Amino acid sequence: MTAVRQEAISDFSIEQNWQDYTEEEHAIWRHLFQRQQRLLVGRACQEFLDGFGALGLAADGIPDFGRLSEVLDAATGWRLVAVPGLVPDDVFFAYLARRRFPSTCFIRRRDRLDYLQEPDVFHDICGHVPLLINPAFADYIQAYGEGGLKALGLGHLTRLARLYWYTVEFGLIATERGLRIYGSGILSSAGESVYCLDHPRPNRIRFDLRRVMRTCYRIDDFQQTYFVIDNFQQLFDATRPDFAPIYREIAALPDIDPDALISSDQKLEPTPFSSPLGRGQKNGPQFDRGPSLGRKRLEDVRQHHNQ
Numbered sequence: 001m002t003a004v005r006q007e008a009i010s011d012f013s014i015e016q017n018w019q020d021y022t023e024e025e026h027a028i029w030r031h032l033f034q035r036q037q038r039l040l041v042g043r044a045c046q047e048f049l050d051g052f053g054a055l056g057l058a059a060d061g062i063p064d065f066g067r068l069s070e071v072l073d074a075a076t077g078w079r080l081v082a083v084p085g086l087v088p089d090d091v092f093f094a095y096l097a098r099r100r101f102p103s104t105c106f107i108r109r110r111d112r113l114d115y116l117q118e119p120d121v122f123h124d125i126c127g128h129v130p131l132l133i134n135p136a137f138a139d140y141i142q143a144y145g146e147g148g149l150k151a152l153g154l155g156h157l158t159r160l161a162r163l164y165w166y167t168v169e170f171g172l173i174a175t176e177r178g179l180r181i182y183g184s185g186i187l188s189s190a191g192e193s194v195y196c197l198d199h200p201r202p203n204r205i206r207f208d209l210r211r212v213m214r215t216c217y218r219i220d221d222f223q224q225t226y227f228v229i230d231n232f233q234q235l236f237d238a239t240r241p242d243f244a245p246i247y248r249e250i251a252a253l254p255d256i257d258p259d260a261l262i263s264s265d266q267k268l269e270p271t272p273f274s275s276p277l278g279r280g281q282k283n284g285p286q287f288d289r290g291p292s293l294g295r296k297r298l299e300d301v302r303q304h305h306n307q
């Protein structure tokens with residue numbers, strides 16, 4: 001399609017040019033959509049599934065951002081902005097603070113279905129957008145954008161980026177039926193949707209803001225630690241206080257490795273899923289390893305490729 005080759009203007013926005021998607025690109029969407037739709041029932045949190053239905057996301061093909069924006073706007077005042085790929089942090093935060101979600105337009109290639117280095121339209125739309133219909137989560141993302149603009153000025157972006165990574169991208173939520181997924185990086189990954197709930201290896205720890213801000217993460221593999229919230233209001237409440245004193249407080253403390261546990265951690269047990277498409281089934285996804293599909297900061301990607 002031609003949209004990705006357009007010259008982005010200063011805010012990095014481009015036209016989606018929906019009419020230019022090829023049949024092959026829509027077919028890749030259909031493949032990813034149908035696979036993930038089967039997996040997510042019983043794994044994704046109910047709020048995500050509700051948003052999924054309300055948006056009318058379907059297996060037909062890549063959706064038109066204009067149509068999705070109308071539905072979102074009517075529900076929570078959010079709209080989508082098409083961008084060519086990762087955008088600088090200040091641009092990203094400014095969009096979120098204005099209830100604008102920057103979404104990529106391109107879709108991964110058929111030979112790269114599970115090994116994507118950067119978020120694509122499937123990750124952004126099927127992973128992120130459904131929860132923007134939930135009022136508490138919609139408020140959280142806006143507050144996060146406002147917090148990001150402040151963190152840039154304070155020089156603490158690394159710590160704030162960890163909050164986004166471990167909540168928006170790779171968060172789990174506790175429900176009466178067990179742990180469920182709300183993180184977009186997981187929801188758009190067939191392998192990690194299974195791994196995060198079923199595999200005995202990763203840590204699942206109760207959400208603690210300071211703990212999250214101190215925890216490093218990997219962008220080249222499934223996560224080694226997931227943080228579990230009780231509800232979305234908890235996330236919004238966590239972003240209400242001024243982070244400046246918290247940044248100063250944890251600046252004196254060491255970072256925590258992605259797989260490490262500390263004495264104050266409240267660890268939760270996995271809740272193995274008994275779906276016929278779950279672990280060990282012939283036609284279901286196995287614990288294939290691949291890069292994490294979350295939104296990576298440009299700086300993280302550059303560092304990773306320079307290693």
Ligand SMILES: [Fe+2]
Pocket residue numbers: 119123124127128169184185293294295
């Ligand atoms: Fe993302």
